[in-house]
């Protein structure tokens with residue numbers, strides 16, 4: 001019992017915290033400790049390299065994430081949601097998540113979708129707005145429509161974990 005407690009304490013105080021810090025980039029704010037796992041990404045990766053190539057690999061994913069977030073933060077429907085957000089961390093973890101799902105060889109080191117969104121109180125319309133901006137960003141990057149939809153189909157099952165109202 002005491003040993004189990006010790007391990008639980010170690011997991012909360014040292015293990016995951018160190019793993020998180022190891023991936024943070026300068027300018028990120030610390031978050032409460034959590035267990036780092038690819039399973040937190042909320043989807044399994046595609047097979048092969050076709051999806052990764054269609055998104056123009058890491059540089060393309062970076063541009064898509066940036067444009068999706070810039071449009072969302074400027075959109076009067078969702079701007080307020082991002083005001084207090086650590087955008088440095090969000091850009092990094094979203095790039096990791098997209099790269100992981102597109103089979104670009106990344107690990108996802110962010111929180112689970114349920115943990116990351118449980119206190120934001122997102123509504124269905126917020127989800128729709130984000131998807132709209134993601135579609136705009138993918139189109140600007142030249143990602144074919146059918147490929148966009150394959151990617152969106154990976155994100156759709158995460159909706160209940162992000163939309164809580």
Ligand code: HEM
Nearest residue numbers: 078081085086093094097110111116126127130155158162
């Ligand atoms: C399938 C849809 C979505 C995916 C894949 C997704 C992905 C993510 C990821 C990877 C994180 C960072 C996790 C971390 O910090 O460890 C995050 C956090 C966040 N997401 Fe989402 N998200 C989705 C839907 C949305 C929507 C619809 C909105 C609002 C319009 C939104 C707003 C936010 C905000 C504000 C945070 C920061 C939370 C915080 O720092 O406490 N997300 N999301």
